[in-house]
Amino acid sequence: MIPDWSSSGTGAAASPWQQQGIAAPAAPIPTTVPGPTLRVIWISPFLLPVLFIWAICYDLFKSELPPGIDQPLKLRFYHSLLVMTAVLGRIFEKLGICSDISLLRLILDGIPPPWRDSKLLISDLKFAEVPVRVYQAKAPSVGQRRGVLYFHGGAGTLGSINAFERVCRYIARETDSVVVSVGYRLAPEYLYPSQYWDCLNATIHFMRNVEDYQVDPARIILCGDSCGANFATAICQILVSRTDLPRIRAQVLIYPGLQGLDFYLPSYQQNRSVPILFQDRVVYCCLRYLSKDTSVVEDVLKSSHVPEDMKLKYNKWISADNIPEEFKIRGYKPQKPLSYKYDVHEVIKQMLEVMFSPLLAEDAIVSQLPESYILTCEFDVLRDDGLLYKKRLEDNGVRVTWYHNEDGFHGVLTLFGYGIFSFPSAKKILDNTVNFIKKM
Numbered sequence: 001m002i003p004d005w006s007s008s009g010t011g012a013a014a015s016p017w018q019q020q021g022i023a024a025p026a027a028p029i030p031t032t033v034p035g036p037t038l039r040v041i042w043i044s045p046f047l048l049p050v051l052f053i054w055a056i057c058y059d060l061f062k063s064e065l066p067p068g069i070d071q072p073l074k075l076r077f078y079h080s081l082l083v084m085t086a087v088l089g090r091i092f093e094k095l096g097i098c099s100d101i102s103l104l105r106l107i108l109d110g111i112p113p114p115w116r117d118s119k120l121l122i123s124d125l126k127f128a129e130v131p132v133r134v135y136q137a138k139a140p141s142v143g144q145r146r147g148v149l150y151f152h153g154g155a156g157t158l159g160s161i162n163a164f165e166r167v168c169r170y171i172a173r174e175t176d177s178v179v180v181s182v183g184y185r186l187a188p189e190y191l192y193p194s195q196y197w198d199c200l201n202a203t204i205h206f207m208r209n210v211e212d213y214q215v216d217p218a219r220i221i222l223c224g225d226s227c228g229a230n231f232a233t234a235i236c237q238i239l240v241s242r243t244d245l246p247r248i249r250a251q252v253l254i255y256p257g258l259q260g261l262d263f264y265l266p267s268y269q270q271n272r273s274v275p276i277l278f279q280d281r282v283v284y285c286c287l288r289y290l291s292k293d294t295s296v297v298e299d300v301l302k303s304s305h306v307p308e309d310m311k312l313k314y315n316k317w318i319s320a321d322n323i324p325e326e327f328k329i330r331g332y333k334p335q336k337p338l339s340y341k342y343d344v345h346e347v348i349k350q351m352l353e354v355m356f357s358p359l360l361a362e363d364a365i366v367s368q369l370p371e372s373y374i375l376t377c378e379f380d381v382l383r384d385d386g387l388l389y390k391k392r393l394e395d396n397g398v399r400v401t402w403y404h405n406e407d408g409f410h411g412v413l414t415l416f417g418y419g420i421f422s423f424p425s426a427k428k429i430l431d432n433t434v435n436f437i438k439k440m
Contacts (some may be wrong), residue, residue: 020325046055047315048084057083061406064273066330068381069424070407079275080416081107088187101157101188102289108154108414110163119170127205130198131183133161136213144216146249146440149203153226153411155285156195157187166417167430174434178207178213181429184231188291193355197422199231201237207245217246221440223433225413226382227289229256229422233358233389240368252373252433255410258385259359260286260351261310262318264302264335266328267383274379277410282381304341305348314360324393359389367396373436374400377408402434 059080064110065072081281085107089100130210152159162336172179224232236251272279329380354360376386408425416426
């Protein structure tokens with residue numbers, strides 16, 4: 001059983017999606033329950049302890065913490081809190097207090113740093129009607145700085161500029177770059193592909209106005225984690241054909257999710273129950289992001305949503321055969337897929353679009369992509385997406401810098417900068433990423 005996990009704005013008059021021949025996203029759908037501001041209620045002091053104890057038991061029975069993972073007891077504690085929040089959100093939704101996703105957003109929004117950064121000028125602005133936060137060094141620069149656009153993770157439904165405040169501050173300080181954190185609209189209030197549209201609009205606006213921030217147009221980097229890395233990948237692919245804009249210098253992809261065809265790759269099998277992102281939660285989160293029926297999770301896990309001709313076409317790119325043998329040591333068993341189910345395909349066919357699954361882009365596009373940095377974590381179900389994209393890029397002559405974190409897990413970066421509450425692997429990940437950016 002899967003726990004039920006669960007802003008308005010306007011686009012430009014002539015959207016970049018239309019320029020690329022892609023339909024603009026649908027209008028926002030109304031929320032069926034009140035927004036993230038919770039009504040004041042009285043909760044029995046008995047309820048939260050009981051829920052937390054239940055969440056710990058759930059974690060003990062459902063999750064697996066392999067040897068070598070970073071600080072397993074701390075991870076188990078955080079995962080239990082997350083499970084408790086998800087369950088509490090379902091209770092609140094049944095009571096008409098707020099949606100479950102609103103409560104998760106509230107909890108995952110992070111705690112703002114209690115101090116101002118004396119070295120940075122931080123401004124909340126809008127780029128093409130998209131909220132952004134710009135981080136600039138206060139000290140004057142002898143020349144133009146590089147620009148980094150950061151797209152946060154959160155499965156397209158969670159996360160915020162605030163949640164990644166510490167990450168973006170650190171990148172701006174350590175690399176002496178102008179960092180733009182993009183606050184794209186979230187699903188389900190704003191349907192796919194609104195999130196890509198917002199990120200692309202903000203990127204194009206920045207690229208056309210780099211002189212306002214003393215940024216070198218030849219040193220613009222797209223960076224993201226998890227689904228944010230997916231957005232960065234898709235935008236890089238779209239922009240390769242734009243001759244009216246500066247060429248992207250590099251793409252930085254931190255534990256990216258890049259395909260919706262095969263959820264049975266070695267990393268999915270090995271880390272199927274590793275917090276915080278279980279194998280079935282990946283599909284569940286994708287379905288919620290796309291506002292689709294979540295009852296088809298098991299069928300999707302068994303690849304029943306992929307037509308046979310599509311499996312044959314993309315097997316050369318998305319296959320366990322392309323994963324190095326050292327990443328199969330912890331266990332891998334080839335899948336025996338169920339037969340294709342047309343009704344399941346119709347529910348989630350958007351998952352098989354190149355925009356959603358940029359690993360499916362043709363070689364003619366991939367070969368034009370900029371220098372790339374890909375970070376993978378050993379205990380992450382999405383690890384093999386990064387490995388497969390690394391191979392595709394290298395096969396097409398694109399220079400790739402790859403860093404594999406041996407003890408990290410998916411989402412570890414969200415807890416960066418919280419002192420003893422953080423994980424050492426998060427610092428290693430961000431330091432390695434910073435080192436790459438500084439070379440650009």
